[in-house]
Amino acid sequence: DVKVTQSSRYLVKRTGEKVFLECVQDMDHENMFWYRQDPGLGLRLIYFSYDVKMKEKGDIPEGYSVSREKKERFSLILESASTNQTSMYLCASTSQAGGSETQYFGPGTRLLVL
């Protein structure tokens, strides 16, 4: 069964803190994505990765960085958290094999920055 897990469901941090959000998939997928979702703004792509050590900026990368040291793990880093980064963060993965283009989402991390 397909599985994408995220390290936390809820997280409360203070302004200026460094925040790590972890995502792990057990499907051997090449591609992994980080989105944030806000009311009225929909899903917005922050960063994505096609392979280990590779990363590409999405539509709103400012204030974020990512790390992909292993194929199954994709981490999102908020270098210095700010209140406007309060949001729902969703990780997803897809496979390039067999024409499958389904994005499998993790359960999400709801981050509150005070």
Place this chain on the structure above:
Amino acid sequence: QKEVEQNSGPLSVPEGAIASLNCTYSDRGSQSFFWYRQYSGKSPELIMSIYSNGDKEDGRFTAQLNKASQYVSLLIRDSQPSDSATYLCAVKAWDRDDKIIFGKGTRLHILP
């Protein structure tokens, strides 16, 4: 800027009726089209994908694609209260860039 447009709703439909959700997209190079369902507080889950013009049926769900009009729709027959959710339309072009562009979603409310 590639865009996917949906009416935000809410769309209210009586139980047992047909719910019709619509989506337009701007990129003529789009080749893959998806409908995701998202319950409140949950993550999106894929319910339908469609790649060629016409209709594709899966149970109570039918996806319709018209590439000439850059239009994709989702019909839900015999609507149930459990269908109440936000439905996200998503499109993808056939290129190395594997990004999927999501619409902002339509909130559907099935009236018991």
